[in-house]
Amino acid sequence: MVNNEDSVISLRGVAKHFGAVRAVDDVSFEIRRGEFFSLLGPSGCGKTTLLRLLAGFDFPTQGEILIDGQPMSSVPPYKRPTNTVFQSYAIFPHLSVAENIGYGLRKKGLSKRELAESVHQALEQMKLAGYGSRAAHQLSGGHRQRVALARALVCRPKVLLLDEPLGALDRKLREAMQIELRQLQRSVGITFVFVTHDQEEALSLSDRIAVMSKGRVLQIDSAARLYEVPNCRLVADFIGSMNFFDGSIKCVDNGHVIVDVGPAGSLCVPKIQKNVELGAEVTVAVRPEKVHIEWRAPKPKGNAIVGRIADESYLGDRSHYYVEVPGMIRRVCVAHQNAERFRRSIESHGRQVWLTWSTESAVLLPRE
Amino acid sequence: MASVTGGPLVGHARSRPLSQRFRALLLRSEALRGYILLTPTLLVMFLLLVVPLCGMIAFSFFTQVYFDIDFTLTLKNYWSIIKPGAGNTYLGIPFPFETPVYTILLVKSLLMSLVATSVIVLMAYPMAYFIAFRATNHKFLWLVLITVPLWTSYLLRVFAWKVILGHNGVLNSGLISIGVIEEPLGFLLYNPAAVIITLTHAWLAFAILPIYVSLEKIDRSLLEAATDLGDSKLIRFLRVTLPLSLPGVISSALMVFIPTVGDYVTPAQVGGTSGIMIGTIIQRQFGAANNWPLGSALSIFMMLAVTAIVCLFLWGVGNDRIKARGA
Incomplete structure (x- = not known):
């Protein structure tokens, strides 16, 4: 195990079982000092359980958690260098705002002043x-x-744990608080571990994000890399929307892989994995906004598939076109920026279109 | 605006049948709905509480002349309770009244109730705590079990203690049979301690429920937050759990204290002469002594004392909370 100097939390094979349920299943990773780290996943994926293990409200069934180099398996929550911002905020109703904020300072032996x-x-x-x-x-x-934030931060913890703290706020307030939270984290320099099911929130706030599903960590990466280079279909599907083309590898050259995706044709994908076998079952993934919609047949170069527009939804800043492609069950989604007003006056339904994207935009994923 | 929109509406309402108008009024006025809901209770309270109370207040200003009542209004009864005189001392406190027994009994009743209330709350709290926080799966079962003593009559429970503590009672014969004592202990029954034990047993179940409810209402994340902010379990209890359950403790204490002050069944059965309380004397005025006016005056005297103490208690608690808020 590598324990580099700048990691403040390290999890080593941590698991938490509730009866037969594996809420957290053999998780190992490091959280760096001073970073904004998010645990992202759908509800029930184990992210809150993992946070509770860090806070010490629950203890792992297996594995060890180290905070600041110290094993935490026998340290109760009130002795840990962590503080928590609860989803419900847990403001003490019998105390004033000032008393709430000063709650954790009492045992630090400060004078009244x-x-x-x-x-x-x-x-x-x-x-x-x-x-x-x-x-x-x-x-x-x-x-x-x-108040909940101030109460936790005033204790100067080494790690601040936040359990979906923005979940109960309305959209505008949430966005404003996101910006504030990010600035706050930079100014205090404390490591934040942030649990959320809101992918946009995680993407905009975090230095690094761990995407979780069914108690396991699927990928830990920066927001941009998670979005652009997901390592599996679950991550690709969970973060943003993604078009998937299932197929098999037809040919590999230096730097590119050609995937046969049946009636739709062949697609060319950059080769980022080391071992790529001919004939292997794979999935090609392309983001809707990376796909261009052409109303006329393009010049035969790069990736292009033919389809018919089956549906369209207008979202203000962009429109989504859903294109039926022969041989594919799911419609291909294309996001088109509405850069000009009332440009979409062409009757689009049922029209034949060509979908193109640059080779570099696509990602090769293992089939699941 | 109001007259413009209100005018035609009222006119329209007048043209509708009475039942519809009543329903509209009912739907519009939350206060009316509230009063209708309260009506049965209010009726019972009025007939069985307000009317007798007024009667008793009236009686307390009359006088008993042998077998007849003199209906001239007078403060004689109250004066006889607090008329200064040679007096007596109780627990070292002088009671300089001509008939000091009334005031002495009142103070004694209040003290005995206070002790019983304290013991009850101290015993009820851990039980309520256990059910609220530790009994995860069988909460309902525990709550039912707590009410089991209430399934038998109050009088039977008092008698049960007589059987337990009596001269040939369970406790004495048990102790004799295992050879701890040779002669039955005489001090078990017929004293204030026996009254307090019996009252504690009789009222404990009533005290557990309000405390349980107030503990159950505490958001568990508050407890986690306190731990997270550095409180060990004991400190957390003192800083969060106890203050948040205080309303339940207060209502428990009042619910036990108020009725036990005037209790006369328990002291009459297990109190003997030394365990006598004010209720016994009052009951005697309405019975053997046949002096309803004096009995009424004593009742009102006792009610005023209890009200004063309860107000003082609530004021003290409220004051404490305000102080805590301001700090």
């Missing part, structure tokens, strides 16, 4: 100045969220 000073600074930092004496039930959702 130092404590008041820390709380005051936290209030200022979270733009809550003047709210200190309010009762918890007088706060709006956004303010509760800030």
Whole structure:
């Protein structure tokens, strides 16, 4: 096992079983110091369980968690260098905002003045100045969220654990809080571990993201690499939308792979994997916005497949065309930017179109 | 605006049949619906609480002359309770009244109730805590089990303690048969301790439920948050669980304290002469002594004392909370 200097959390074969359910199943990875790390996955994928293991509310069935180099298997939550922002915020209803924020400071042996000073600074930092004496039930959702954040951050943890903290906010507020959260993380420099099921949120906030499914970590990468170079179909499908063409490898040259996808023809994909076997069952994946729609037959170069427009949905900034391609069960989705107003006046339904994309846009995935 | 929209609406409403108008009124007025819902309770309360209470207040200003009631209004009964005189001392406190027994009994009743209430709350809390936090699968079973003592009558439960603590009772004969003692212990029954034990047993089940409800309502993530912020289990209990369950503790305490002060069945059965309480004296006025006016005055005297103590208690608790908020 590599334990490089800049990792603040390392998980080694961590598993958590609830009866027969493997909520977390043999997970090993490292979280770097000072990074914004997200655990992303659909509900029930084990991301919250993993966060609870880090916080110490649950203990792993197998494996070891190291925080700052220290094994955590016998450390109760109140002795861990972590603090948590709860999904429900868990603001103490019998305490004022200031008392809530100062809650974790009591045992640090600060004087009354130092404590008041820390709380005051936290209030200022979270733009809550003047709210200190309010009762918890007088706060709006956004303010509760800030109090929860301030309460955790004021303890100066080594790692801040956030359990879907923006889930309960409305869309506008959530977007504003995302930006603030990112700036806050940069300014305090504390490692954030952020659990979310919202892929856009994870993509826009995180330095690195671990995509989870059924208790396992599928891929850990930066947002851009997860989106552009997913390593399996599940990741490709979960993050953004993706068109998949199942086929088999027909020919391999240096740098490219030609995949036979049946009646639709052959597709050319860049070769990024080392061992590619001829005849292997694979899937070619292309993002809808990478596909161009041509109304006339293009020059025979690069990838092009023929189909008919079966459906169209107008989304304001873009339109989605759903194209039926012979030999394919799922329709191919094409995202078309509506760069000009009212340009889409052409009657499109049932029209024959040619779909093209550059070779570099496609990804070769193993078949599942 | 109001007159424009309101005018035709009212006119329209008048033309509809009465039943529809009533239904519309009912649907529109939440207060009316509330009062209708309350009506049966209010009726019962009025007939069985307000009317007798008024009667008792009236009686307390009358006087008993042998077998007749003198209906002239007078404060004589109250004066007889607090009329200064040579007095007596109880627990070292002087009671300088001509008939000190009333005030002494009142203070004694309050003290005994207070002790019983404290014991009950201290015993009820761990049980409620256990059901709320530890009994994960069989909560309902536990709640039913707690009510089991209530399935027998109150009087029977009091008698049961007489059987347990009596001269030839379960406890004495048990201790004799295993050879711990040779002669039955005489101090078990007919004293204030026996009254307190019996009251504790009789009222414990009532105290568990409010505490249980207030504990059950506590959001579990608050407890995790407290742990996360550095509290060990004990500290967390003192800083989060206990303050949040305080409403349940208060209602439990009041629910036990108020009725036990005036209880006369338990002291009459297991209290003997030393375990006598104010309720016994009041009951005697309405029975053997046949002095309803004095009994009424004593009842009202006791009610005022209990009200004063409850108000003081609530004020103290409320004040404490306000202070905590301000800090």
